[in-house]
Amino acid sequence: MSHDAVVIVGGSLAGLHTAEALRGENWTGPIVVVDADDEPRFDRPPMSKEYLAGTVPDQKLLLRDRARLDGLGATWLLGQAVTAVEPARRVVRLADGRELAYADLVIATGVSPILPRALAVPSAHLLRRKADADRLRQHLRPDRSLIVIGAGFIGLEVAATFRAAGARVDVVEALATPLLRQVGPQVGGALRRIHERAGVVFHLGRQATSVTEQGDGVAVTLDDGARLTADALLVAVGSVPGTAFLEGSGLEVADGVVADGHLQVAPYVHAAGDVVRWPHPLAGRSVRIEHWMTAIEQAKYVAKRIAGTGGDEPFAALPYFWSDQYDRKLQVHGFPSADAHLELLDGDLDADRFAAVYLVDGRATAVVAVNHPRQVLAGRRRVLAELALQEAP
Amino acid sequence: MKITVDESRCVAAGLCVTTEETVFDQDEATGIVSLLTDTPEPQAREAVREAARICPALAIAVHEDPA
Incomplete structure (x- = not known):
């Protein structure tokens, strides 16, 4: 061989x-x-x-x-x-x-993507493949409704897409704030308010305990006994x-x-x-x-x-991601954490645009911005410089 | 050298801007790439090639002059 x-x-x-x-x-x-x-x-x-x-x-x-x-x-x-x-x-x-x-x-x-057993009804949507998106899109109409379980990036982006099309959207999230692990409580809270102004209804700190299909739609029971119904269910609780x-x-x-x-x-x-x-x-x-x-x-x-042409140094690229929700572009470079101190660089969290850095022990570990690409690049340079200091013995 | 960008592919990471800021710019709100010039000066050309190489979205096309 x-x-x-x-x-x-x-x-x-x-x-x-x-x-x-x-x-x-x-x-x-x-x-x-x-x-x-x-x-x-x-x-x-x-x-x-x-x-x-x-x-x-x-x-x-x-x-x-x-x-x-x-x-x-x-x-x-x-x-x-x-x-x-x-x-x-x-x-x-x-x-x-x-x-x-x-x-x-x-x-x-x-x-x-994970599909927890309690939520595994045949009509539940996951989103990973093109066929999943094609199937979900059939519900993208003003006269339809969607329940999203999981307020991570996929859940919130789909919620924004559906609200923008006029559909009714409920989002269920086990934690107290959307995107808590990904961007922390303050930025997560700012995104929650953007979604709420757009008409999304959140059920935070709540878990879905059961899902049943009824007629052409679904009914979701939450752990406080509340019952939600909609035409479609998206499960976006991680992978x-x-x-x-x-x-x-x-x-x-x-x-x-x-x-x-x-x-x-x-x-x-x-x-x-x-x-x-x-x-x-x-x-x-x-x-x-x-x-x-x-x-x-x-x-x-x-x-x-x-x-054999490189890669002698350890892999150390600074993580970057973006998320588009409504007319907002969220951009993050670095390692945001929920317990970091947030220092605003420009605007405020409820402004149309803002930029902020995450500080841990006084050092910038990440930069976040909404509709503020210039500040985010300046922030990226700062994060790279301050993380490199931290690394030095 | 002539360059073109495909805005629909751009993910606004800004790597091109940090590589050659005399050629690449970003939209104020969305960060989507725009060109300050599509015919870079000779001293900027190597950086432009590098920007095209590192663009994660392959949104930058470099058309070299015929030899």
Whole structure:
């Protein structure tokens, strides 16, 4: 068995970018991309926003067109799951029993959304694939109603898209503030008020205890006994890393596949994207980050390591994400935390635009802005400088 | 050299602006990329190529002059 191919498990954003970046680093060997999903490679951020709203055509949702994919010269094994990895023999096994030998293996299996048993009625919507967005969009009408369980980014973006289309929207969230873990209580509170002004009804600090289907809609019972009804239910309570196939491989899994500072899991085994947990030098702890941009940066880094053209320093890209809700663009660079002190740089939290930094022990760990891209870039520079100080011995 | 940007792909990360601020700019509210010039001066060209390389959204296209 010849070990000359880079095998990439997962062909979505991180896997695709790894393959492209390998070619960009002049790596000329075979590349095999294996993905259990047979859906073409679609971009996910628009699925809760422009694509869901119907303002982006299918073609625009494709990460790459056919010609560009073909130009990569990679072999795509789609609709085929990897069921096992044997690092000692440097092979992966496919569902049909075939084995693929690798020179280097890249784990880029991403995450999949959670559907808690209590909420698992057949008509419950999740949002991860294009088909999910297409199905959810059938309810996007002024005379329809939606219950969203989970006030994370996907939940709030879908809520905004539905409210903007005139639909009635209820959002149920177990924590006291939307996005509490992601941006903290103050910014989360500001986003809550934006949604409330738009007409979204929140049920905060509440859990859904049961869901039943009734007629063409759903009824959701909350833990305070309240009962909500709507035409459709979206469950957006988080996701789990795609690591089931690593069971028995000897590779460490702990809420993600565990890598070192160079995104290396074991000899000849790398990981990129939502699935990887690694010690971030600027965070001073291990992190797993589900940001679109981080996946791309990790893919480029891993490709350099495999091609032998870079990646000598640990992977330390500062996380960046954005979220579009109504006419607001939220942008965050760094590591926001719920217990940080928020220092306003411009505007106030209820203004049409504002920018603020998160301070922990007096040092900026993150910058957040709504409709304020210039301040956010200045903030990013400050965060990078102050986190680097913290890192120094 | 001539450059074009695809605003519909831009994710407003601002990496291009930090790489070459004489060529790339951002919308005041949305952060979406705009061009201050589509024909960069020779001294800015290497930075423009770098900006196109690092743009996560592949929103910047560089068209080199025929040799």
